Every structure is written in structure tokens, then in C-alpha cells.
Ligand code: 0XW
């Protein structure tokens with residue numbers, strides 16, 4: 001059983017509500033969808049969709065462009081042999097992690113369908129049929145952020161990620177205090193600047209918010225700055241953009257820098273590397289989230305699947321972009337938030353999605 005054809009599609013996922021991050025505002029991300037078809041005609045789906053091109057080095061255009069190198073390279077390979085598929089992609093000089101991730105996720109979906117197993121079963125680890133999630137409050141006024149936090153908690157959300165950065169820190173501090181005043185005992189607050197503060201700004205915010213129970217996610221741009229900052233702040237340090245691979249993550253844990261991770265499947269190259277990172281975090285008792293920058297049901301289902309295999313005390317949740325773009329590829333089984341949890345899609349083996357054959361329209365490219 002081998003990969004016989006790969007179809008690559010483009011699918012727009014415009015933001016239906018304002019979503020401001022420190023570096024940019026999400027407007028019209030174009031998702032890259034891959035459809036792997038094996039010699040028996042069975043299909044596996046993968047996806048990569050970046051929220052904006054400012055938030056990381058790759059862009060949705062570069063992901064699509066790189067497919068013309070990576071897709072032909074894995075034609076003829078056995079999709080269940082994840083390590084061989086990844087080795088071939090890693091050997092390419094065009095091994096963009098985000099593009100590799102879409103093809104890797106499609107292999108896991110196809111492997112599940114071939115073995116009549118869910119991706120959760122194939123991933124091993126703790127097996128649950130739902131995962132916790134978190135909701136992002138984009139950069140906005142202190143009043144609006146507090147109002148959003150009240151409504152989110154009413155709807156059952158128990159973890160809130162408040163975006164900050166990219167403006168005078170006095171406004172961030174006021175916003176954090178306003179949200180903290182309405183946060184319930186059981187609600188967890190993460191403040192994420194997506195690399196948006198200097199070391200001096202992060203220290204000032206940590207001092208001004210010393211009475212508030214919150215974590216600081218990727219407060220500064222570089223690993224070097226985060227290493228310098230760690231001993232200067234009183235709040236737990238969560239690492240996202242700088243958590244690029246298992247070796248870096250292992251060192252950040254062993255050096256006592258990271259108290260947790262915001263992991264994105266596409267940043268590390270797919271579910272195969274994410275499984276290794278999960279095992280590392282579980283072994284070292286460090287919490288992590290499992291999701292991505294944007295995207296639809298396919299990458300959402302992959303994030304939810306990995307998160308559902310994390311021990312609950314180490315699971316920082318799986319974020320969904322659906323509340324912001326309101327699009328589903330599978331209206332029945334597509335992942336959605338129900339009372340602060342995301343149940344696993346139940347549309348069958350693999351990622352659990354049932355996507356109509358012509359859902360994505362005409363492919364941008366076909367490789368065989
Ligand atoms: C909340 N996310 C997972 C989605 C946004 O694109 C940013 C990201 C994060 O944690 O930085």
C-alpha cells in the first residue's frame with residue numbers, strides 16, 4: 001500500500017471576528033489542504049494554515065510553494081511508515097516544517113483509516129474522548145477584555161489566553177488587572193504576547209501583576225531573551241514560538257527555563273514530532289498545549305487528538321480557530337467547543353472526519 005497521488009488545495013478561512021495579536025491582525029488566512037490517495041483509493045487529509053505572515057517566518061504562500069518539492073518526494077512511500085516519510089521529507093532542502101506537517105498529518109489520517117483505528121489510538125498515551133480547550137481574548141481595551149472574560153466563563157471556558165504586546169505596557173497592565181478582577185478561582189489565565197515585549201517590559205509587567213495568578217507565554221522574541229528573563233520574573237514562563245524542536249525543548253526543561261509549552265503541530269513538522277515532544281513533556285512532568293496558529297477541522301482534529309492523549313494535569317488544552325472563522329469542512333463531526341471541552345470527532349477512523357470528495361473544489365496542484 002503506497003501513496004499514489006497527492007492533491008493540494010487552497011481554502012480561505014477569513015476571520016469573522018476581530019483577532020488582534022501583538023504583531024498583526026488576522027484577516028484572510030488561506031489554508032493549504034493536502035489529500036493523500038493510496039493505491040487502493042483511500043484518502044488521508046492534512047492541513048497547514050498560518051494566522052498571519054508576521055507571526056512566524058513561514059507564510060501560507062511558502063507552504064503551498066514548498067509542496068511542489070515535498071509531495072513528489074513521498075509518492076510511492078507507505079503512509080503508515082511515519083519515520084520513513086519524515087526521513088525523506090527531512091532530507092529535502094525544502095523541508096519547511098509547516099509543509100511537512102500537512103503531509104505528515106495526512107499520513108496519520110490515512111494510516112488510521114487503513115488500520116481502522118483513530119489517530120488517538122495510533123498516538124498511544126492516555127486515551128480520552130475529549131480534551132479541555134482555551135479561548136483567546138485578542139488585544140483590546142481593558143473594559144472589553146473583562147466583559148469577554150465574563151462571557152467566556154459563563155459559557156464554560158476554564159482557561160483564557162489574554163493577548164498582549166505591541167502597545168504601551170501600561171495598557172497591557174490595565175487590561176491584565178481588569179481581566180484578573182473577573183477571573184473565577186478555577187479559571188486559568190495565560191498572558192501571551194507572541195514575542196511582543198522587551199525584557200525590561202516583561203519585568204515591569206510581572207512586577208505590576210505580582211499579585212495576579214497568571215503565566216507569561218512567549219513574552220520576548222528569542223530563546224536567549226527568555227533565558228535571561230526567567231530569573232527576573234515571578235510568574236511561570238510558557239514557551240511557544242521558541243519551542244521549535246525536541247532537542248531545544250528538552251534543554252529548556254533541563255535548564256529550568258520552561259514551566260510549560262504552547263505547542264503548534266505545524267511549527268514542529270507534524271504529529272510524528274509532536275508525539276516525541278509529548279512523551280518528553282510527560283516524562284519530565286511539564287504541561288503543554290497542542291494546537292496551531294489557525295486552520296480548519298483537519299488541523300483542529302489533529303491538535304485535539306494529541307491533546308486527548310496527554311495526562312489531564314499536563315494538558316494545557318487544544319485551541320480551536322473555529323470560533324473565529326466559523327467554517328467547518330465536516331459540519332457534523334468537525335471539532336467544536338461544548339462547555340469548555342472539545343469532544344473527539346466521531347466520524348470514523350483516522351482523524352474522525354467525513355469530508356465530501358469535492359469539498360475543496362479544484363486542486364491547485366496534483367502530484368503522482
Ligand atoms: C492561540 N494560538 C494557539 C492561536 C493563535 O494563532 C496564536 C496561538 C498562540 O498561542 O500563540
Ligand code: MG
Pocket residue numbers: 192194217218240241262
Ligand atoms: Mg502562544
